[in-house]
Amino acid sequence: xxxxxxxxxxxxxxxxxxxxxxxxxxxxxxxxxxxxxxxxxxxxxxxxxxxxxxxxxxxxxxxxxxxxxxxxxxxxxxxxxxxxxxxxxxxxxxxxxxxxxxxxxxxxxxxxxxxxxxxxxxxxxxx
Numbered sequence: 458x459x460x461x462x463x464x465x466x467x468x469x470x471x472x473x474x475x476x477x478x479x480x481x482x483x484x485x486x487x488x489x490x491x492x493x494x495x496x497x498x499x500x501x502x503x504x505x506x507x508x509x510x511x512x513x514x515x516x517x518x519x520x521x522x523x524x525x526x527x528x529x530x531x532x533x534x535x536x537x538x539x540x541x542x543x544x545x546x547x548x549x550x551x552x553x554x555x556x557x558x559x560x561x562x563x564x565x566x567x568x569x570x571x572x573x574x575x576x577x578x579x580x581x582x583x584x
Contacts, residue, residue: 458494472502477526485538492541492583500581505529508573533579546580
């Protein structure tokens, strides 16, 4: 990160389909390295719930491979890895493009299912 010069330029960091394979400590370390190198910048990250971490064997793409889901959070508001991170927004996949869910669209009305068994996108800002 030392070779990246972004002074006076807007930066959006995107972490999609990757952080779930990190440990909690690896996620904290990554975020704490990003903060001083990208002050005032933004990050979008995909997160899964702890319940999905526990159920990794049921996912076809992962269950047959020698990989593990290691990190999931219940809510971005509950996780405070640094005082220099501000959570701007969190969106559940079920809240987006409801017309695409077909017969599954009714699941959005069951909070325990919606919040436990679906990915979310979290929008962060480094202060």
